[in-house]
Amino acid sequence: MRQLIIDTETSGLDFDKDRIIEIGCLELIEGVFTGNKFHQYYKPDEIEISSESERIHGLSNEFLSKFSTFEDEIEKFMSFVGESQLIIHNAQFDITMINNALKRSGKSQIEAESTICTLEIAKKKFPGSKNNLNALCRRFGISLESREKHGALTDSFLLLQVYNELLGGKQQTLSLKIESNTKQTMKSFDNGNNKFVYATISPEEEVSHKEMLKTLKNNIW
Numbered sequence: 169m170r171q172l173i174i175d176t177e178t179s180g181l182d183f184d185k186d187r188i189i190e191i192g193c194l195e196l197i198e199g200v201f202t203g204n205k206f207h208q209y210y211k212p213d214e215i216e217i218s219s220e221s222e223r224i225h226g227l228s229n230e231f232l233s234k235f236s237t238f239e240d241e242i243e244k245f246m247s248f249v250g251e252s253q254l255i256i257h258n259a260q261f262d263i264t265m266i267n268n269a270l271k272r273s274g275k276s277q278i279e280a281e282s283t284i285c286t287l288e289i290a291k292k293k294f295p296g297s298k299n300n301l302n303a304l305c306r307r308f309g310i311s312l313e314s315r316e317k318h319g320a321l322t323d324s325f326l327l328l329q330v331y332n333e334l335l336g337g338k339q340q341t342l343s344l345k346i347e348s349n350t351k352q353t354m355k356s357f358d359n360g361n362n363k364f365v366y367a368t369i370s371p372e373e374e375v376s377h378k379e380m381l382k383t384l385k386n387n388i389w
Contacts, residue, residue, distance in 0.1 A: 192320030
């Protein structure tokens with residue numbers, strides 16, 4: 169399964185007036201970051217970036233003036249997205265901003281059903297607590313040294329770590345799959361950049377594992 173961690177920075181918070189000025193995406197295959205990413209800055213056309221927004225992300229109209237607008241480059245972004253599931257913190261905001269740009273460009277919009285909102289997951293998991301990205305990083309012991317300012321790519325890497333923790337941390341990637349074949353097998357896939365190999369266990373190994381577990385005191389497995 170292909171998923172994308174996505175974060176955007178915008179010229180402000182007005183859905184109708186403001187524009188996307190930065191996007192960062194990280195590609196996951198079966199929950200593993202492949203190393204493939206998408207990152208781009210965009211000029212906000214004739215929109216003046218608010219002083220509050222510039223204070224948060226540090227992006228100015230002058231710096232962004234040399235880039236194309238998001239609408240001009242939207243095909244490249246949507247080509248990278250493809251049919252992937254999108255993982256976003258506060259998905260309603262980012263998807264609304266992206267969909268407004270798609271609408272202005274006369275293109276099909278992204279369906280809400282294709283997104284996972286980590287903010288909603290965090291609210292259910294930690295009701296009554298602060299659940300912004302900074303707060304979740306502090307909760308999970310994730311370093312914020314790289315986050316002097318908000319940045320789409322930096323925040324995507326932080327969100328990747330937060331998402332893994334929301335799913336149960338490192339242990340959520342561990343699984344034992346039992347094959348009926350008596351031979352020990354290996355499965356792999358190649359995404360063009362990295363090859364990932366998943367090991368399966370034989371019936372004999374399964375039996376040995378169960379026997380070993382019997383020797384453990386207070387066994388929770």
